[in-house]
Amino acid sequence: MLTILQKEITSYLSSLVAYVTIGVFLLVLGLFLWVFPDTSILDYGYADLGNMFSTIPYLFMFLIPAITMRSLAEEKKEGTFELLATRPITDWQIVLGKYFACLLLVLLALLPTLVYVYSVHQLGNPIGNLDVGAVIGSYIGLFLLGGTFVAIGIFASSITKNQIIAFTLAVFMCFFMFSGFDSLSGLLSFQNSEIQNLGINEHYGAISRGVLDTRDLVYFLSMIGLFLLFTKTVLGGRKW
Template structure:
């Protein structure tokens, strides 16, 4: 699995995909955090990174599918997946290696945003007047969100040999999983079912963790969600006829 992980990470950085997606993420979040007046920290009147953690999930909906779309689709298109399966590795090792590489790039994309944290920490009228607990919770929430979206991207890439199709399918599923259930619960008059539908979506659990409270139910949700799509990927690979 480590060999596949290293191979995938090397493949990302030997192409423009990693650099373009990471720069895209940093530019978009930077604009919302410092430039756009509706969300700029400089116009907030208080020190906080709310804008970053609000916009980041929506950027992730495009960033992570762009990273993972090549995982299996490119292998199948070029006919190299059959060669990979002849190596002494299991399907799970292949899946987890590619999943780990995608997650590595998510973490790599988030690391530069720590500059935002230290900037806001020092720029406040009272240096250090920042809710660090909520910030840490929000970063953990983004990492768990990255796991969920990466598992969706890996699954989407496994069902097609076209990277563009894999990207579109992954973006669609990510959007439905993150915002779809919230929209349904807000427009449907289902009484006590509203909260149940809301809790089926990712956003409710992401918001919970972002408040700085690490509830085991939220952790179990994200881990189960990621495991579900990785298991679905395993099912697709088990029935391959390429």
């Protein structure tokens, strides 16, 4: 698994795709935080990072599929997966190696956002007037959200040889899992809370408020495990 993880990281970092994707992510996030009047912290007048943590999930819906789309689809298209499968490694090692490699890239994309946290921390009056607990909780939520989206993206990449199709499927599934159940609850007049609890947004919002509930942790870990299991099942039943 470690060999696959190292191979994937080296492959990503040796191409411009990862740098361009992460660069665009940080640029768009910076525009939302500091430039666009409706979401700018400077216009808001308060040392608050709520806009950042509410914007990143929607940027993740495009960033993460762009990272994961080539993980298995490219292997299948180039015919290199057969060579990989002949090595003394299991399907689970292949899936987890690629999963953790993509997750590491997501974490690398998040690290520069700490500059925004420091900037808002310094802009507070007095300096440091920032809800640190909520910030920590939000980063934990982003890590779990990123892990779930990566699992979804890996699954989408496993069911097609076309990277564009893998990207499109992953974007749709990430959006539906994050916001789709909220929309469904709005259409139905009964059991709204039960339907909302099926979606990621409800659990991400709870963690972002600094409330670490074991039910939310179990939800995210279950979603990650479920989509990784789907991916392993697809690889186990390959006929290509």
